[in-house]
Each structure stands twice: as C-alpha cells, then as structure tokens.
Amino acid sequence: MYKLVAFQTILYREIYRFMRIWPQTVLPPAITTSLYFLIFGHLIGSRLGDMGSVRYIEYIVPGIVLMSVITNSYGNVVASFYSSKFQRNIEEMLIAPIPNGLILAGYVMGGVLRGLLTGSIVAGIGSLFTPLHLIHPDIAAGVFLLTATLFSLAGFINAVYANSFDDISIVPNFVLNPLVYLGGVFYSASILPETWRAVALANPMFYMINAFRYGFLGVSDVDVQLAFLVMGGTLIVLLIWAWYLLKKGIGLKA
Numbered sequence: 001m002y003k004l005v006a007f008q009t010i011l012y013r014e015i016y017r018f019m020r021i022w023p024q025t026v027l028p029p030a031i032t033t034s035l036y037f038l039i040f041g042h043l044i045g046s047r048l049g050d051m052g053s054v055r056y057i058e059y060i061v062p063g064i065v066l067m068s069v070i071t072n073s074y075g076n077v078v079a080s081f082y083s084s085k086f087q088r089n090i091e092e093m094l095i096a097p098i099p100n101g102l103i104l105a106g107y108v109m110g111g112v113l114r115g116l117l118t119g120s121i122v123a124g125i126g127s128l129f130t131p132l133h134l135i136h137p138d139i140a141a142g143v144f145l146l147t148a149t150l151f152s153l154a155g156f157i158n159a160v161y162a163n164s165f166d167d168i169s170i171v172p173n174f175v176l177n178p179l180v181y182l183g184g185v186f187y188s189a190s191i192l193p194e195t196w197r198a199v200a201l202a203n204p205m206f207y208m209i210n211a212f213r214y215g216f217l218g219v220s221d222v223d224v225q226l227a228f229l230v231m232g233g234t235l236i237v238l239l240i241w242a243w244y245l246l247k248k249g250i251g252l253k254a
Helices: 002-020 027-048 056-086 090-095 100-129 137-161 167-181 194-201 204-217 224-248
Strands: none
Touching (some): 002 056, 027 056, 056 100, 056 137, 056 167, 056 204, 137 167, 137 224, 204 224
C-alpha cells in the first residue's frame, strides 16, 4: 500500500507543479501555436496551396500538435527532476523504501500528462482555424501517448546527466528542436531532394509525426507499422536506460 501512496504522491506533486505555474507551462504553447497556425497555416498556407491532396493548414496541424507534446513532455521531466537533484531532495526518495520503477513512473507520468494536456489544447486551437478529422483515432491516440512517454523518458535521462541548469537546455536547443523542425512538421518528404530525404528517414521524429498525421488525415510519407516499430524500439531503449541510471544512482549519489 505504501508503494502506491509513494507513486501517487510523486505524481500529485508533478501535476501540482505544472498546474500551479500554468502561465509558464500551459499558456505559452497555446500562444506560440496560435501564431504558427495564423502565420504558416493561414497567411502563408493560403498562398502555397495544397500539400498533395490535403489543404496546407490541415497538413501542418498534426505536426504542430505533436511538436507541443514533445517539447512539453520533455521539458516538464528534465526541469522537475533536475530541480530535485539541485535541491538534494532526490536523496530522500533514493533512501526511502520506494522501488526505482515507481520513482521513474511518477516523474514520467507527470511529463506525459503535461504533454497530453498541452497537445489537447493546441489541437483545440487548431480546430478554430480548420476542421479536424480523425480518420484513424486509434492510431492517433497511440502515437499521442507513445510520444509523450518517450520524450518524458528522454527528459529524465537528460536530467540525470545534467550538472547545471545550462546542461538541461543544451539538448532541447541543439538536438530536440532541430530534429522536430526537420521531422516533417511543415513539409512532406516527397518534396525533398534525395540527400535530405535520407536525412529525414534517419530522424525518429519523422516517423512519429507522419504516423500521427496518418491518424488525422490518412496520409503519411512512411509505413505506419514501421513508424510504430521505430517508436516502440526507441521507447524500450530509453526505458531500460533510465531505469539503469536510477538503479545505479549515476549522477544522483555523491
């Protein structure tokens, strides 16, 4: 019973943390994505025409929604867990009789919930600019959840290795954001030259965004089964990695 209480306590703290400062955690993605929809979708998109058989603004909505899920899931866990390291209260959890898996699950679930919340808000804003149609809702929901979980784990790993607040911003700025923008949010791989198409296919986010777009629109630049294999394999690797770091206390124990 105490194990369940411990998990619920960590999860409640994570939810309370990002909801208490919602003007910093929930409001900015809503404002930023509104500008994306207005500038790229409405103003520029009306001049670009269709992307294949789909209106441009409809084409970019799934990618923008998933981009919000990625950045917020990642950002929530990396900031929260590193703050626990910095304030030295993570040591209290490590010496308590709480299984490492529950500690990891509590932080990751907090990141997942924030990612799903902001993603849902962004989707709602997108629906104000263009009607949204879920052709394959089960696929969209699966990608939604898998992506939030995957990047929550990635944020946890970044926080474990980080030694300063600067370290938790290096990966988002120099790795995460470039991969997101090169992941096909605003374009189809079919319009890329061969070299850049090969680069796109080496980007895991390309598969996530295309699978999510398939759930909404029924169009994708990659096979959806392959996309789920890539997501599932990456998720397993990150899960084992994060659990190992927590078990060994790497970067956590003095």
